[in-house]
Amino acid sequence: MGRAKGSGYIFKKGKVFYLQTKVNGQTKVISLRTGNRLEAERKVQQMIVPAIEAKTKEEFALYVTQARKLVSSNSLTLAEAWDKYLKSPKRRETCSKTEANHKTRFERFKTWLAKAHPGVQTIAQVSDSVTSEYAGVLWEEGLTAKTFNDHIMALRLVFKTLAREAGISENPFGSHNIEKKAEEHQTRRELSETELLNILAAPDSPELHLMNKDEMKVLLHLGAWGGLRLKDAALLKWDTVNMDMGQISVVPSKTRRNKRPVIIPLHPALKAELEKARDWDNGSGYILPMVAERYGRNPAGIVKDIGRIFRHTGIATTAKSEKYSRRKLNVAVAGFHSLRHSFVSFCAKKGIPMAIVQSLVGHGNPAMTRHYTHIGTESARQAIAALPTLTSKSLDIKQSRSKLINSLIEKLNEQDEETLRKAAILFKIDF
Structure with a gap:
């Protein structure tokens, strides 16, 4: 796509294209806010070239009016951005906790922006260099890789949702500008059978x-x-439990988008506890009404009490992190999620097929990967070990047997030959 003579020239600095042109005799450099050459050319043709080529004052005034309309679409302010985000039909559905986290991160960015770049008032004015600077500030604060990634992804989502309304063609928080940090994964440890029994009995103490x-x-x-x-x-609610069929059918909150229920057969010990739970059914529908109410207003309190149960049985729930230098606090090594990992471990030890366990806990469970990879390796090792050992001597013997059998077959009539072949098959003689 060509440009009219005198409209200036496009150049790329870093990952963004700019237009250098002259306005009233003065050189101006304008960011085209895109890393795509064709998009940059289109913007120049659409907004700048027509005004330069205008032959009359009336024609020039018309182009100015059109340009102002284009600019007005880029005037979504940071102050009104969050409300616009909440009302956007493009907004991804998230739970209230995730939405609250997104808002906290967006407000934090706005607060930093007001101090570091007070002139930036609209979404369209937030450049790649500004977001790169902010990402650097976050990382220098010592955030873990996961916290950093969550922060950037939240802002990326907000800007992506508002892109059209804000008039931006490229997300300043996009991966082209801010790379994801390698995360430091820390999983809860599994429990031995003795540890599990002690934990399940602890509330009776x-x-x-x-x-x-x-x-x-x-x-x-x-x-x-x-x-x-x-x-x-x-x-969990009572309407997910069928005591007659002996199963729970529930859509996990983490995968609720696909609305696919997980069918969990009731273990005898679990079924017995659920029978006891009928005694405190208060009509709320929750199997654990008091726990559900507390979890709704203070989930951290439930987590702390679970930690107390583990520690009561002598199991440490946290440890100092020697592997992850960016962590300022101790890492959690045991907790409620340990029960989930142990569930996978027990299933694996009992030989329950991987596909069945995956249907219960998902493909990404760390214990699933660990145990069933080990089982797969052991099965492969046993299969290889069962293969016959072939040597030149064994091959010579096999060929001699084959020649002998063939010579015998040639001397027999057709009926005897068929009988011998059947016998050979029965005795697994290869010929």
């Missing part, structure tokens, strides 16, 4: 002071024998 002890005991059983995540177990 008079020495352990705990809120809603009876309900907490059922909660632990849901994790141990159902492989449920804490949120799903705490908020």
Whole structure:
């Protein structure tokens, strides 16, 4: 796409194209806010070239008016951006907790921006260099890779959702500008059978002071024998349980978008605890009404009590991180999620097929990967070990046997030949 003579020239600096032109005799450099050459050319043709080529004042005034309309589409302010985001039909559906986290991160960016770049008032004015600077500030604060990535992804989502309304063609928080950090994964450890039994029995101990002890005991059983995540177990309802069929059918909160229920057969120990839970059914629909109410207003309180249960049985729940230098606090090494990992471990040891366990806990569970990769390796090793050892001597013997059998067959009539072949098959003689 060509440009009219005198309209200036386009050049690329870093990952963004700019237009250098003259306005009233003065050289101006204008960011075209795109890293795509064709898009840059289109912007120049659409907004600048027509004005330069205007032959009359009336024609020039018309182009100015059109340019102002284009500019007005880029005037979505940062102050009104969050409300626009919430009302956008393009906004991805998220849970209230995730949405609150997104808002916190967006407000933090706005606060930093007001101090570092007070002149930036609109979404369209947020450049790649500004967001790169902000990302650098976050990283220098010592955030873990996961926290950093979550922060950037939240802002990337907000800007992506508002892109058309804000008049931006390229997301300044996009991966072209800010790369994802390699995350430091820390999983909860699994429990031995003895440890698990001690944890399940802990709520019965008079020495352990705990809120809603009876309900907490059922909660632990849901994790141990159902492989449920804490949120799903705490908020489980009676309409997901079919005691006659002996199963739970629930859509996990983490994968609720696909609306695919997970069918969990009831372990005898879990079924017995659910029978006891009928005694405190208050009509709310929740199997654990007190736990569900508390989880709704203070999930951290439930997590802390689970930690107390583990520590009561002698299991440490945190440890210093020697591997991850950016972590300022101790890392969690055991907790409710340990029950889920242990569930996978017990399934693997009992020989339950991987596909069945995957249908219960998902493909990405770390324990799933660890145990079934090991089982797959062991199965492959046993299969290879079962293969016959071939040597030149064994091949010579095999060929001699084959020649002998063939010579015998040639001397027999057709009926005897068929009989011999059947016998050879029965005795697994290869000829």
